[in-house]
Amino acid sequence: METEELLLNMGPVHPSTHGVLRFKLRMDGEIIKECNIVMGYLHRGTEKLGEMKTYLQFTPYTDRLDYISAFPNNYAYAKAIEELAGIEVPLRAEYIRVLTMELNRIINHLVFMGSLLMDLGAATMIMWGFREREKALQLFEMLCGARMTFNYIKPGGVRDDLPDGFIPKLNEFLKDMEKRIDDYEQLINENEIFLMRMKNIGVISAQEAINYGLTGPALRGSGVSYDIRKLEPYSIYPDLDFKVCVQSEGDSFARYMVRVDEMRESLHILRQVVDTMPEAKIVAQAKYGIAPMTGMPSAVSTYFPRIFAPPAGEVYSRIEAPKGELGFYIVSDGTTKPYRVKIRSPSFCNLTAIPRMVVGLKIPDLIAAFGTIDVVLGDVDR
């Protein structure tokens, strides 16, 4: 039967595109024949601004790339500069960094679960996810005074030491979180409708996933046991005991399960970090003008550097952000401003696979597959 092809435009303002993304779909009835992704509706020119700001001024901008999990962004940028300038970071600062990043990973996956299920029509999960997120955000607010855009991890250390009463509150959160994850899994993991929607949808094989440059949970869902925290260990990850969560099916449900498992794994890491946190209260290193910061609050600002210029050179440094491989390519010409900042954002690269994944599926499947890739538009468009 000959049918007319339907051109459907989803977005840029569409409830399930997680922001401002646009799908141009060529459809045969309800089946997607071709999917074109138009992006750039949130292109803010961050890389150009990176050339215009000094190294220290640019840190707040990294918060706004992947705004759901900003600590890894901060850290990736700081790590690139530290590698470029050869800065040693005090151990306690590294512990605090890992603590914040793993907490942020949990938040990211909570938001992921919530928004995925919201797109599938179950609005409850997002409420529960954000309920726990709020508790974690209160911890962040204690730590650095902001809820989403932290500006906390700086080259050479972190901005300030842990405040009083942080660790007990964190322990409380960890205890609570365990129960809550049980709730989530009970709510949805075995739900027949959910399985029906997720299994065998958006399948991508390991070979293809690598070829398309997928990273993070999206790749681990295809059975590639790959985690930069293990392969190129950075920070204190070599000292920590954790496993890489892998699922072999490569479909939407596998990617979902990877993230659920990672949340538990992050809780495990956090407990270790809390247990082995070093006592020495030095959280920043005195090189390139960064004075040692002690726990004394008001003394901190006095020592903070006003001019910071790493030596000329190029560096590509990457970390395992919650969404995948987050890398910063920084070219320094020895001045206070970077010559070029290139951000390798996981969302952008993971999105590449969507047009390939969804051909032959229906719109609801597109939403499910897109949801499990877990992109943030600030990270895609930069």
Next chain:
Amino acid sequence: MPWISKNWTMKGIIKGLIVTLKHVFHIGGRPTVTVQYPYERMKLAPRFRGKHAIDEDACIGCGICEVNCPNSTITIVKYNTRWFPQFNLGMCMFCGICVDVCPMNALKMTGNYELADYTRESLVYGPEKLLFKKEANQ
């Protein structure tokens, strides 16, 4: 449909229904968590980065905050024969860099976040709205 032969009991959905019912009746530590904002407030962390405050005695109007501000929120203006920073809070991203770099420790960030207003111009907070004296405050 193969799944129905395996899942005809709808066990997963029933499990989910039980969890949601537990929430309806607040069973097992699942309370209503809403903080009813205009009447109650969440506890703010001491480090919260809200509206700025300038220590009148300490500020020397050096302009280091102006130079270091990533997005030119700060301009130094003259107020009562002295120079003070003026903040365009409509532009500010509350990153706290100005507080970090202040050589005199004159800048603070308060816990005031109720800043919504009807015009763009009213978001420019001059020294007259931001200055405070340390003695008076403590």
Next chain:
Amino acid sequence: MIENAYQLIVYVLTLLGVYEWIYGIFQSFGIDYVLQIIIVFVEIVILFAFVLVTVMFLTWMERKVVAMVQSRYGPMVTGPRGLLQPVMDGVKLIGKEDIIPAKADRWIFTLAPFIVFIPALLVFIPLPFGKSLIISDLRVGLLYIIAISAMSPVALLLAGWASNNKYSLMGAMRAVAQDISYTIPLALTAIAVVMFTGSLSTVDIVNAQGGTWFGIIPKWFIFIQPLGFILFLIASIAEMGRIPFDFQESESELVAGFFTEYSGMKFAMFFLAEYAHLFAVSGIIVTLFLGGWEGPALPFIPVQLTSLVIFLIKTYAVIFFAMWLRDTVPRVRIDQLLNLGWKIMVPLAVLNLLLTGFIVVAGVI
């Protein structure tokens, strides 16, 4: 014997001692049929007012139930516990600008909400709210209900087509496919019930469920027809278009489905029709399977009142279940829905019909 609401009104008027007097006035002019028309009009107005108030209450209840599941409060500020919220929504929607898109078909676009809204009210005519609380005990009551609710796909299609929007059209197409494929199991399971009663009249169906077995278990059809009940429940949730089967709207896929382009009062009519439908279908479920208004009678209280309360309690239980389910499960996919309808629901409904036939012929119950 009082059989319907008309007779009830006449009875109440007679008790008050005014009926003879009023009737006399009308008779002196030779237009006593006008009195009949007025009484019918009054009962219709009472019914519609009741339905509209219920519908408004349902929107509030929906928001509150969702809020409870999600650990929050829901509407609080407007009125006590936010009870005035639906009224405010209504007043606001009346005051909104009524946009008709430039490329839309003006007449059909305007007509469609009415075609949706009026059948949603008409369904209530043969629905027994309590003993003798029924507008008209039609002898083909069940058939009438099914026929009237079968009108809604037409209206949805009109709305979707007239909007001249791809999302609207797709939403309407889905809604029609869904409605048609679920009306069949719905009707088949309803017929199974009818086989026991031998009557399509809703009052007869409720009366057949009176009494108990062994003095404990009420003689509701849910116990004789568990499979039929489950099928009917699923089919009616699909018919209502609620999660997990809310394809007509499916917000995350089709923006707002067939009423994407509607604003103001027309949108409110869709909204009200949806909740009126929810109420009606829950009422039908109660009537068919949960014993309708049958229940314990209390002394000194008119049986009409107790039966109404019993009916409403049962109906709200079903509504609560629908809301509770909505907060728990995600949406199924459209083709999965149709598969479920045609490949599983219809055969099972036929099977149920066969089994019922055997039971009835064998005379077990």
Next chain:
Amino acid sequence: MNAAEELKRLLPNAVVSTGIQINKPLAVIRKEELLKVAEDVKEMGFDHLSVITGIDYTDRFEVVYNFFSYGKKQNLVLKVILGHDNPEIDSLTTFWKGADWLERETYDLVGIRFTGHPNLTRILLPEGWIGHPLRKDYDMKTEQFVMLGEDGEDVVSTDGSKLLRRK
């Protein structure tokens, strides 16, 4: 022997020089030989193309490819130096599908043309945008506005009077 030196041994003509770029072996290669090098690099097991960066040095362009091998757990950096006028380079989309959007992005923001790319159009900025923002000579003064054309696609113009309600 690191990966860059191995590459030099395999293709001595293609590799201009080798070195280390902070923990990662670096090979500067000739622009003409890129496809041949890419084939070898893929055979050497570098299956993950991490990032493509284009850098404007005002007198020349550099395109930097960062590879990673899941099998060998090694990094490799390839660098290609292009002239400043009309920079062109071969596309790697046939080897790594992930290169598709990275190349489009580099084209969009830096203005390096990738010959052989199946769909080399702007990806982040709307079609018709004047200039490539990450070049050092990009004109930041003139503001460009985007408007909706008849068919719903973007139209770029420097005159925003249709869009703006006040200056």
Next chain:
Amino acid sequence: MDPVTIDTTKIKPAKKKPETALEKLEDTGLINTVLAAKEREGLILFSTVDQIINWARLSSLWPVTSGLACCAIEMMAVAMAHHDIARFGMEIFRASPRQADLMFVAGTVTKKMAPRVKQLYEMMPEPKWVIAVGACASTGGPYHESYAVLKGVDLIIPVDVYIPGCPPRPEAWLYGVIQLREKIKNEGYGAKWGLNK
């Protein structure tokens, strides 16, 4: 980062929870109706109708789902359990602008997005309100030097309330909503013709 930086004198005390029936009415906005009726004899009916419609409008502001950037996540947080915008009857986030009353411009409005935001605004039926949330939507914020960002959404559509913050925390957000409710209380034909206040 001084731990004692909270300037408690500058924070208004939390609003008193209404206890009596009169206070509750005042809180919902109806008291304006009563007062207005008392104040202006002769125009009672007119301004009362006005006030009631205003009350309805401010109590059922349905926002359109139009998250643009970072602030959209806080928009979600506002709708979620801890802050619960549903208390004001605002949880019905309509995906279709035709059914919405209020637009939160939550995030950076880029040049590419600007015409779409404008189109979205034009699709909403009157009466409609806009809240610019965050630095980006108010003035361009951190990105005001960027080539691809519009310097404030008020360049293309009229804005009723600006909420500073990057992103504003949900309470700040709710404060902005309350400011908008205050504004709507004094709207209507009565206000237009100088009859109210």
